[in-house]
Amino acid sequence: MSGDSPAWVNLHELADAAGPKLSAQAAAYFNGGAGDEHTLAANPADWQRLHLWPRTLAPLDGSHTRTMIGPNAVAHPIWLAPVAYQQLAHPEGEVATAMAAAAQSAGMVLSSQSSVAVEDVANAMRTVADPAGDVAPLWFQLYWQPDRALTLNLIQRAEAAGCSALVLTVDAPVHGVRDCERRAGFSLPAGVRAVHLPHGVAQASTLAPLLQAAPTWHDLNWLREHTRLPIWLKGVLHPADAALARTAGMDGLIVSNHGGRTLDTCVSTAWALPRVADAVQGELPLLVDGGIRRGTDVLKAVALGAQGVLIGRPQVHALACGGALGVARMIRLLRDELAVAMALCGCSDLRHANRDLLA
């Protein structure tokens, strides 16, 4: 931001503003998708394609964005998705993001490939008090590790640091085919590493070890036995998997295609969400992510059955542009846009939003 007028007034402009702040390698890593990037493009396009159907003259006195996400009463439904290696965007990395989340009462899901330790991120969130006293939960995203002892170590660190849920990512048993990363020759620069992992990097160079390590439904029993935290699965798109997750006693689902970074040409999340919602029939709470860039997108996601949304790339764009203040501003912009969209649709309480809001 410079001068009197901000350099960006919405999340699309934010992506452009971040361009000059990022190295070519970091930009390729953050912005890219899998394959020909059809799913990357379909995610935002399919939110845009949905049409809101406004209602008029509805009472709006007392409107608010408060809602529930799982057992958490939250000030608004906009959370930060797990995004790895945030020190590629800003030297303070995930600490700055966490301070912004706490200041804006936004939940944060910390990547297990974080470039800052979970203990430091949790402390940073605690140092920033929300004046209204609203909570900003910190959840820990888990990538299943080849070694159970290491998986257990991650779980125990997250618990001890005060994380209030685990998010097991299930849509990336292998790294997607990412031409942009290969073209840019992406590798982590000196000083940035996955601090929770002994070798500091996520991926093995051949498929076999990854596939051996990939978790199955059976492993969820082990996970359940080894944590007292609620477990959410991230990366569910198929109603049949949603039903299996319910049977497996999971606590919530994140409808996600990993921001179009794993399987190209797979379904968009706006397409999958109502189908997953129909499968779980309100018995499992849902979050959704992928291409959510406007308050209208957030309202559509809630209308289709999600309790809230996660924001991926814009958080690292905002971090690159303005550190913690940039991320805080990004969350605030989206929340204000959501409030406007709600008012114009005659919706005073997100808990009453449903498919009647959509044409």
Ligand SMILES: Cc1cc2nc3c(=O)[nH]c(=O)nc-3n(C[C@H](O)[C@H](O)[C@H](O)COP(=O)(O)O)c2cc1C
């Ligand atoms: C640079 C980058 C790194 C990511 N790292 C992780 C990760 O470590 N764990 C994970 O579960 N998802 C990861 N994701 C996926 C996000 O959590 C989220 O699903 C996706 O970014 C949402 O789409 P959006 O970027 O269009 O908002 C990453 C996404 C990006 C863009």
Ligand SMILES: CC(C)CC(=O)C(=O)O
């Ligand atoms: C280190 C990666 C596996 C993190 C990730 O999930 C991603 O880049 O999409």
